[in-house]
Amino acid sequence: MRKKANKGFNECLPGKDMSMGLAxxxxxxxxxxxxxxxxxxxxxxxxxxxxLKELYPYTGKAYVVGLTGSAGVGKSTLINVFIKDLRKKGLTVGVIVIDPTSPxxxxxxxxxxxxxxxxxxxQEVFIRSVATRGWKGGLSKATIGMIHVMDALGKDIILVETVGTGQGEIEVSKISDACVIILSPGAGDEVQMMKAGILEVADIFVVNKADKEGAAEVKLKLEGMIYSRSLAASSTLSEWKPKVILTNALGDKGIEELTESVFEHRNFLTATGELEKRRQERARTELMDTIKNSVEKHIYQATSKDAYLEELVNKVASREVDPYTAASKILRTFTPIVMN
Amino acid sequence: MAEGKIRVVMAIPALENHTKGYLTVSGMLRDAGMEVILLGNELPERVVETALQESADVIGISTYCGSPVVFGEDLLEAAEKKNIREKTIFIIGGIFPPEDVPNLIKMGFAGVFPPGPGSRREDIISCIRNAIASKKPN
Incomplete structure (x- = not known):
């Protein structure tokens, strides 16, 4: 077993009053x-x-754009030129880039x-590399908190790059105002695109490596999907039709169009009241997650060296008690949670 | 639950054309449970700015050719300017003349790893862990 890393030293030590004075x-x-x-x-x-409590009143100003896509489609390279374009327009940028932790x-x-x-x-670009640390969905547990910090720091736009995702990692859409999905030619046919999740969460599609063969075909297929989806959609669905943009990040091509689309989408969200709705939903997700994490932490701490729990584990293993009864017995012993 | 991870920024001085040592050591540190931020070829000032943004505990330099002492001086000076010299652990490895080793140590590198014995995986990892432990206030 790996020894616990010796950390938590000088830079994270709280002062006497438990305040680090960082906010x-x-x-x-x-x-x-x-x-x-x-x-x-x-x-x-x-x-x-x-x-974070001290910072929270100062957040909510930044616009959060999530970028996701399979490994190797060029997410980081695209973000590099995207940052350049945003800076040209005078915006300050925060970037959170996530890569996987080895299990x-x-x-x-x-x-x-x-x-x-x-x-x-x-100095107006703040980039932070983050490891997932076992968190699922292409993000890390700390991502939302990190967005708040960059927001409070005064960044106008915050880009969140997920780990190279497969087919179900759409968590980023829950924490961002706009969700950009990046594809590249040669990564599968329309059946892949039809699979649940990807099409539904995208506000903007980018087909990167557009200098490669097959890019136009991917764009056409995506546009076909979006079209047929809009025909089938009920009137309750938002009327935004995702754009499909061809880019060549290495060659610095198509990026302005991406920036324009992000702005256009933002205007649409603002005009229709959708932005407010999305942020409301985001607040709900964050609150629920915070509750869940606190409960989990509390249970973990309370039961980690608990003799009663061990006793019940033995009984469950020997089939004396079923896990459902055992769980409710444990839960009954809990005191109300006080969160710090 | 809460677990502090050691964060390392790894770079190669600009214009040097190699990745073998840098990738090998990065892999070792990852396998030791550390989070390794790869930078590739870089200049001292930019390495420091990155370490600051990433709040890295360690800066690791892999160098094959040229002048580790000059690069090291510039790196430490940049760190001083940005006020992260005290909190950061500096390590350097690669191919350089043996007479550079004491100079690098004197300059402030916590670990200097030329080829040969004393530069094994365990040496590098324990050097980092010990240096971090010694920075921990009691």
């Missing part, structure tokens, strides 16, 4: 303080919630950022 610095634009708080969120350091060792290679190093000295 105030972040609101003044201190990048280092923001970076530290991101660590604390990931490591679940005590006192982190206090900082065997707990370690991770975070290799998204190296495609974006051209922006490393730009």
């Amino acid at each position: 105030k610095k972040i609101l003044e634009g201190d990048i280092q303080a923001a970076a530290r708080l991101l660590n604390c969120i990931e490591d679940e350091v005590q006192g982190t919630n206090e900082e 065997f060792t707990g370690g991770a290679i975070l290799g998204d950022r190296l495609r974006m190093q051209g922006h490393s000295l730009d």
Whole structure:
């Protein structure tokens, strides 16, 4: 077994009053303080919630764009040129790039950022590499908290790049205002595209590597799907028809069109009141997740060295008690949860 | 539940054309449960800016040719300027003259790993773990 890493040292140590004093610095634009708080969120350091509470009233200004797609379609490379275009328009940018944690060792290679190093000295671009740490759905548990920090830091637009996803990882659509799905030629036929999830959550499709053969065909098929879906859609569905954009990120082509589409989609959301609805839903998701996490943590802490639990485990194993009865017995012993 | 992970930024000085050592060591550190942020070829100032944004515990440099002492000086100076020199652990490995080793250590590198004994997987990992433990206030 791997030994627990020795961390939680100087940078995350809370002061006497349990306040790290990071929130105030972040609101003044201190990048280092923001970076530290991101660590604390990931490591679940005590006192982190206090900082987030202080920041929350200052959040909600940034526009969050989620970008997802299979491994190797060019998500990071596309984001690199996307950042460039957003900066040209005078916007400040926060970027959260997520890569998978090894389920065997707990370690991770975070290799998204190296495609974006051209922006490393730009103080208005804050990029953060994140490992999933066992979280499912293409995101990490800390993602929403990290969005809040970048928001409070004053970033106008926050890009969230998921891990290279397969077919069901659509969690990013729940935490973003706009969801961009990136594809590339040669990654399967229309049956792949029809599978649940991908088509429904996309606000904008990007077919990257458009210099490669087959890109136009992918675009056509996607547009066909979107068209037939709109024919079948009931009037209760939003009327936004996802755009399909051809890009060549390495050749810096098609990016302006992507930026325009993101803005156009935003105008649509604002005009129809859909943006407010999405954010309401996001607040609900976050609240429910926070409750769930707190309950889980509480149960984990309360039962980790519990003799009664061990006793019940033995009884369940020997078929003396069924797991359902045992679970309700345990739950009955819980005191109300106090969250820090 | 809460578990602090060691975060490492790995880079190669600009213009050097190799990845073998850098990828091998990055893989070792990942397998030791660390989160390794790959940067590829970079300049000292940009490595430091990245380490700051990533709130990295460790900066690791892989170098084959040229002048680790000069690069090291620039790196540490940039870190000083950005106020992260104290909190960051610096390690360097690769191929360089043996006489550079004491200079690099004196300069402030917690780990210097030229080819040969003393640069094994365990040496690098324990160097990082020990350096982090020694920074932990009591």
